Amino acid sequence: MPPPTDDTALRRLADHVKRRRVELGMNKIDVAKVADITINTYMKIEDARPVRELTYGKVEKVLKWAPGSAHEVLRGRQPTIIEELSSDVVVSPVNTADLEADVAQAVSNAAIAVTDGLSAADIRKLKVGVIEELRRMGRLPKRDD
Incomplete structure (x- = not known):
């Protein structure tokens, strides 16, 4: 290049x-x-x-x-x-934003692979739920919203 x-x-x-x-x-x-x-x-x-x-x-x-x-x-x-x-x-230290995006993508991929019945909205809710649970567990930092 x-x-x-x-x-x-x-x-x-x-x-x-x-x-x-x-x-x-x-x-x-x-x-x-x-x-x-x-x-x-x-x-x-x-x-x-x-x-x-x-x-x-x-x-x-x-x-x-x-x-x-x-x-x-x-x-x-x-x-x-x-x-x-x-x-x-x-x-290599993990960048929090990258980790969150990777987790969300992994959840989407897994949800699509194991079920035919989840809508895009359901998958989105699942991703948000997983991210929130990881924050609750202390695996991801709390948001400063």
Whole structure:
């Protein structure tokens, strides 16, 4: 995939990269050195300018993002943060919104697979009920509505 040229997407990525760099307590030079790129190349990312695919991959590693996270951000999604617990174990914290959407999709798929008689409204009620039950159990956080 060629580097994107959409200014809004590049600005979104720049904001995410800068925020993550600051969270990790790194300065721009630190990231460039660890990623084995020049400071000028790194600055292109924070200045919302496109860089090569390889460069995004190098920066993702330094930011402890899963491979492909930069492109996910460019598409309007969130980067996936990973933590290495050991040389062969990688953990990715679950994003609450993603978990809720995944649970809702799983409930829909299961309801459709096991019954012919549920209407769309019934399936929607079932999804809401499962999400509410998971919140009651403390598996999902309460909403701040």
